[in-house]
Amino acid sequence: MEIEICEIGYDKKEYIKIGCHKVDSNVKEIVNFIKSRQGSIDVKNGEMKYNIPIVDIFYVESVDDRTFIYLSGDCYETAHKLYELEEILNERRFIRISKSVIVNLLKIECVKPALNGRYLCHLKNGEDVIISRKYVHEFKEKLSR
C-alpha cells in the first residue's frame, strides 16, 4: 500500500483520505487508530473491555448511578461519572442537554419541538433525546459561539 502525504495551506482543513478496494478489517483498524488519536474512553460490555473513540459517541446517559455510552447501534457502560465525562467532552463539541444526558453536537440530525417548552434532538442513528427546559438556553449559546 502506498502512503501519500501532501502539505496543504493553512486556509484548508486537514484531512486523511484512504483509497482502498474494499473497507475490510485492516482499513477499519486504521480508521479506529486515527479516531482514537483524537481521544478515547475506556468502556465495558459485560466482561469485555474496550477503548472507544470519542468521535464515535452519540450520547452519554446516566441511569441510577451508572453511566452508559451510546454509539450508532451499541451501548457500553463506563466507570466514569457523568460530571467527569462532561469535563472531558465539553471541549470536544459535546453538550449537556439534561440532568442525565450529554450529547455529541456532530451527531444531531435536527432539533424538533417537544411539549412543555422542551426540544428534542433527533440523532443521526434515528434515536431521540430530550433537551430539558433548563438546558435549552445553554444549547442555543453553544451553537451561537
Place this chain on the structure above:
Amino acid sequence: MKDRIQDILKSFFVSTVLINVAMFVCGSIFRPDQRFGYEAFLYPLIYGFLATIPAFFMYSKKELTVKQTIIREMIHCILVVAIIELFMFGGKKMTGELVVIAISVAVSIAIVYIGVEFIMYRLDLKNARNLTDKLKSFQESIKDV
C-alpha cells in the same frame, strides 16, 4: 425562572389576542346589538391575566413525560375555565340563558386554550428550525473524521 416568566408572558399576549377574537365571535352570535364603553378594552387583558394565573402554580421543576404533560395541560385548561367562569358568573343566579352562555364561554375558553397551545407550538417549531440551521452551520464548520 427567567425562561418560565418569558413563557408566561408569551402565553398572556397570545391569550389576550385570542380572547379578543373569541369575544368578537361570541358577541356577534349571542348579543350582536350589545354596545360597550371603553372598559371593554380591559376585558381581554383581565381574562388574559386570569388565564395565566394557574401557570404560576402549575410549574414543575421535574421533567415530565409526554403523558404527564398532556394530563397537566388538561388540568390547566379546566382550571382556566373554572377561574374565568367564576369571575364572570360567580354570585349570579343561573338562569337557562346564563347556563347556555356559560357553556359557550367554557367551549370558547377551551378553543382559545387549544389555539394558544397551537401558536406556542408553532413558535417552538420556528425556534427548533433556527436551532437546526445553527446546528448545520456548526457541523459544517467542523468536519467529522
